[in-house]
Amino acid sequence: MVRVWILPAAFVACGVLVAAPLLLHGSPGAAVPPLVAFVLVAWLNSPLLFPRSVGSAEARRRSATDGRPVVYWRPGCTYCMRLRIRLGRRAGRLHWVNIWRDPDGAAVVRAANGGDETVPTVVVAGRPHVNPDPGWVRAHLSPSE
Structure with a gap:
């Protein structure tokens, strides 16, 4: 059960790692697109799509x-x-x-x-x-x- 969520969780974690520095530097508008993109890729790789x-x-x-x-x-x-x-x-x-x-x-x-x-x-x-x-x-x- 856990194995099917490893890849989607990794994509979400990468999105957070990309967005966090942008948020910390006061650019929330720049942080949202990569975070949304990584969450979308996580969803595409999750069992929720099927x-x-x-x-x-x-x-x-x-x-x-x-x-x-x-x-x-x-x-x-x-x-x-x-x-x-x-x-x-x-x-x-x-x-x-x-x-x-x-x-x-x-x-x-x-x-x-x-x-x-x-x-x-x-x-x-x-x-x-x-x-x-x-x-x-x-x-x-x-x-x-």
């Missing part, structure tokens, strides 16, 4: 029921952020598994990627696809969704 994660077993069960893809991801992954952002509101229609919180999910990803934890790994109809194009993932959501 829909709520479920366990791997639960995601597979739900996928078998509703046919929606399962996305295995981890915080701080640039490609996972790209997929999440490009899916927009449709991202909530997929089942997301944070491999840093779910050892079974990490095992599924390693099995699909020859021992590597390469994410995002999207499982559609039982077949894993590593770092697929977001348009391809959108195409695998049912039209009624």
